[in-house]
Amino acid sequence: MSAHQQTVDEKTPSSRVQRKRGRRIQEILTVAAELFGERGYDAVSLDDVAERLDVTKGSLYYYFPSKDELCTAAIETLGNDWTARLEQLPADGTVTERLRALIHEHVTIAVNDYPAALRLFLVPREWPEPQRARIKELRLRHDNLFRGLVEEGVASGEFKVTSVDTVLQCLHASMTQAPLWCGELGVRARKRAVDELADTLMSLVGR
Amino acid sequence: MSAHQQTVDEKTPSSRVQRKRGRRIQEILTVAAELFGERGYDAVSLDDVAERLDVTKGSLYYYFPSKDELCTAAIETLGNDWTARLEQLPADGTVTERLRALIHEHVTIAVNDYPAALRLFLVPREWPEPQRARIKELRLRHDNLFRGLVEEGVASGEFKVTSVDTVLQCLHASMTQAPLWCGELGVRARKRAVDELADTLMSLVGR
Amino acid sequence: MSAHQQTVDEKTPSSRVQRKRGRRIQEILTVAAELFGERGYDAVSLDDVAERLDVTKGSLYYYFPSKDELCTAAIETLGNDWTARLEQLPADGTVTERLRALIHEHVTIAVNDYPAALRLFLVPREWPEPQRARIKELRLRHDNLFRGLVEEGVASGEFKVTSVDTVLQCLHASMTQAPLWCGELGVRARKRAVDELADTLMSLVGR
Amino acid sequence: MSAHQQTVDEKTPSSRVQRKRGRRIQEILTVAAELFGERGYDAVSLDDVAERLDVTKGSLYYYFPSKDELCTAAIETLGNDWTARLEQLPADGTVTERLRALIHEHVTIAVNDYPAALRLFLVPREWPEPQRARIKELRLRHDNLFRGLVEEGVASGEFKVTSVDTVLQCLHASMTQAPLWCGELGVRARKRAVDELADTLMSLVGR
DNA sequence: AATGAATGAGGCTTCATTCAT
DNA sequence: CATGAATGAAGCCTCATTCAT
CATH class of the missing domain: 1.10.10.60 (Homeodomain-like)
Structure with a gap:
């Protein structure tokens, strides 16, 4: 074997x-x-x-x-790649600037490279336990990128939120679903859509 | 036959x-x-x-x-039911109040009755044409409920948005995904989560 | 029941x-x-x-x-109808004229009314015994129309054949398959094809 | 794949x-x-x-x-084999001799090796286009063997026909259906039946 | 007499998985 | 290491047949 x-x-x-x-x-x-x-x-x-x-x-x-194992591993690869690209963003600028850049980059990756990533997290409903754990951990690591910035902004008074958790969920949901409606657009229109999405999402933290 | x-x-x-x-x-x-x-x-x-x-x-x-036809019909049933319930909400109050109520009700339905409706909108990349049309129309009708209010608010100056379309997409995404993270909560916590979600989402229109 | x-x-x-x-x-x-x-x-x-x-x-x-029983009965109906139409042909004229008319009429019926009759005699290979008997008998009755004329012609010296049986088989085969290649033709071409077919088949009896 | x-x-x-x-x-x-x-x-x-x-x-x-593809390929195999055997017949002798030999061999193959080949040409009313083309081509190649000889005989005045096409159709029909009535015969009777069939069919070209 | 409903067997096709080489 | 081959379960769909009403 x-x-x-x-x-x-x-x-x-x-x-x-x-x-x-x-x-x-x-x-x-x-x-x-x-x-x-x-x-x-x-x-x-x-x-x-x-x-x-x-x-x-x-x-x-x-x-x-x-197949399950392969898929889980692929998701990990995908997630690592994704996260890595987000981590490479410049760390200077105001929190607002940095969060906006983060959102922008995240959506860009989603729309261009992994248009069906959303599906991976919904189907099939229940991964066997070991794989579920791995996926959860991945998601956590990824989430923390956003959480860190949001909390920093809240702490500095730059952001205003009802609930950090809720904001993060909304951010995530909106960004992940973006390919569903941006995917059909042409290159130019898509770029603008991503920009507008980033702007719109910033309002979730009061910006 | x-x-x-x-x-x-x-x-x-x-x-x-x-x-x-x-x-x-x-x-x-x-x-x-x-x-x-x-x-x-x-x-x-x-x-x-x-x-x-x-x-x-x-x-x-x-x-x-x-199977396609059955599934489409099921979606229609679900969608009609859902929309009908939203349409029954009282039509008085400020736009802000009404939008918030609409969001609140939508999420409540999603969390309680159709916890995984999201999947239905992701699955077979391409429906055969006739069915795609039917689903699109359904979605449109549903969307219009929200769009109407948002536009009304924008017109009256009560709301401030970058792009109505984008706001609607974010609303939709966030509301639909809510069951994924609210679902595990207990009754009380869940209620609060829904409230916070509604509040958070109102910030998308500047409220 | x-x-x-x-x-x-x-x-x-x-x-x-x-x-x-x-x-x-x-x-x-x-x-x-x-x-x-x-x-x-x-x-x-x-x-x-x-x-x-x-x-x-x-x-x-x-x-x-x-279904088997229905189909067999239908075949009988079809066969009876078919045979009846052939039996109504005028009984005067030379044997040659009558045989040619018989062939012509048979092919016309085949092409116009029962283009797939051939299939009924080939698929599914084995009818249950009682039905097979009925079909065989039908075929026999139908065959005798042709056999009678051919034998008459042979007896009178008008026809020349190697073997009556063989001639009948060839006649039948050719007439039954006709719809397969005449079917696609236009009305005019089809009429001519039927004529030529009748002429050609007459040569089987030396005419 | x-x-x-x-x-x-x-x-x-x-x-x-x-x-x-x-x-x-x-x-x-x-x-x-x-x-x-x-x-x-x-x-x-x-x-x-x-x-x-x-x-x-x-x-x-x-x-x-x-299944379609398998069946078409099977037909091709069968047809190629069949045609190849016919093409191996000696090319000398009068046209009459050669046509008779061709008919004789064709029927022999039909009766002995492919007793129900006929069915293959009747069955699904409509093959998907690519397969129909392949079958048509096969049939054409096979047909040309006979057509060549018939035309040669007509040109040389050895044969007399009303219509080459019609003769070919009758030949084909009769030869292909032969197994249906020869099949049940004993070895000896069958041989004679095939001989008689060949003789009888020669009369289609005036021989 | 006739209907609507249900059944169950069988057909085609896909695909994750196994295995000898 | 990798391949080609084979398997078996499962999925969608059709249809002759049955049956209560």
Whole structure:
């Protein structure tokens, strides 16, 4: 039986083989993240993933024990990538500026790269426990980026909110659903829509 | 050929039989709306629907010509019910009061009755044309409730928005996703969450 | 249980009711013969038959115990009708003239009225015994029309054949398949095709 | 995605694997041709085909994307085989001799090897376009064998016909239906029947 | 006599999963 | 490592048949 080890991080990249394996896994996850992000869990078959990778379906099972596992790992990859891009935003400027930039970037990524990311978090309803935990943790890490800024703004008096939690939920919901209505727009109109969305969402913190 | 007639509205409930048929269809639609609302299109099989109704899959085809059609009709039922309840809200008070009430009621319905309605709007990327039209129209009718109020408020100077469209999208997204995070709360906490959500969302129109 | 009696002929048309029943049965058989003759056994559902009669599927079972039985009876009706029309041809003229007229009429009926009759004799391969017998007998009766003329012509020296049986088989095969290639033609071309077919087939008897 | 490639011809039997695949496909097609030839399209289920091959239904989909495609490919295999055998007949002798030999061989094949090929040409009223084209082409190639000879005979004055097309249709119809009435005969009687059939059909060209 | 409703078997198709090589 | 092949469960849909009314 093929050993299904660390799917995302590699603790002991001792040998050359290990490193190669890691690289291969990343390739797979990148492609899988793309596909799942585009179409959602149900609409992507392992054949789709395999074909885009130009390998056979069977090979995927050498690296991942099941579709669920592959998908979860892909979500992690996707989430890490996403979060990483958000973390690279410049840390200077007022809280208002920084939050707006964060929102803007988040929506841009959602609309351009992962239009169906929303689906991944809704279907199928119940992940098996270990995977649910991993997804939850991911979401938390991501949330904290926003939470940090909002709290900072509230503390400094720059923002005014009824409830930080509620604001975060609304932010998240609106940003994640954006691809659903921005997706059909042309390039120009889409850019403006994202701008307006960012402006509108800033009003949630009183800006 | 089994008559797949008016699935939602009944133009000619002439005979007793017709009425009975109508009632049966409503039963089915209610159950279907529940299931699809809970799990989304792909994750619900016709067997699931049939089983919950305690009939066989085949019977469903006596009333609906396909899964797509059943699901669309279920969505229509759900949407009509939902919209009807919103339309019954009192029409007096300031725009602010009325919008807040509308939001509050919408979220209450979402959280209590259709906790996963969101899924219904995400699922099969592309409905066949006739069904897409029906869903779009439904959504439009529902949207107009909110749009009317927002525009009224903007016209009267009571509201301030960057873009009416964008505000509506954010409202919708936030309200629809609410069950995802309110659902787990206890009765009391949930009530407060809904209140806070309504307050928070009012800030989208500058209130 | 409803009594499934004489499907085609009525032995005891004692009461008014009996006669009405007989008429209804004929209606059904006429329609069924049309449909089966057009599309073949498999491609016709009882719903199709019922719909064209403007009754429900269930009603058919009041008159016929199964699709097989209905289809066989329909074939009989079709065959009787067909044979009757051939028997009405004028009995004067030379054998050659009469055979040619017979062929011509047969093909005309095949092409215009029962384009898929061929299918009925091939699919599904094995009728249950009683029905097979009935169909065989029908075919026999029909065959004898041609056999009689051919033998007469041979006896009178007007025709020359290697084997009467073989000639009959070829005649039948060619006439029955005609709709397959004549069917697509326009009215005018079709008429000429039928004429040429009759001429060509006459050469099978040396004419 | 399982590769549904060249189903009949194999352009690049590069590796051993490819050849094995080709062999498997041929196995399937042979079996399918038998079954479809025996019972016709509708009366054969994929389960039937799979069972006769001692595999599961699903496996067939590894090689063919649909029942239609499988059936068309089977017809092609059958047709190619058939035509190839006819093309191997010696090309010397008078046109009369050659046409008679062709007819004789065709009927022999029909009776012995493809007793119910006829059904394949009757069944689903309408093939999807691409498949219809393939079948038409096959039929054309086969037809040309006969047409060539008939035209040659007509040109040389050896044959006399009303219409080449019509003669070809009659030839075809008679030869294809032959198994239906020759099939039941014993070996000896059958041989004579085939001889008589060939003689009789020659009279269609005035011989 | 006739209907509306329901059933259940069977058909086609997809797809996650397994496995020998 | 990777592949090609095969499997089996599950899904959608059709339709002959039954039955209470």
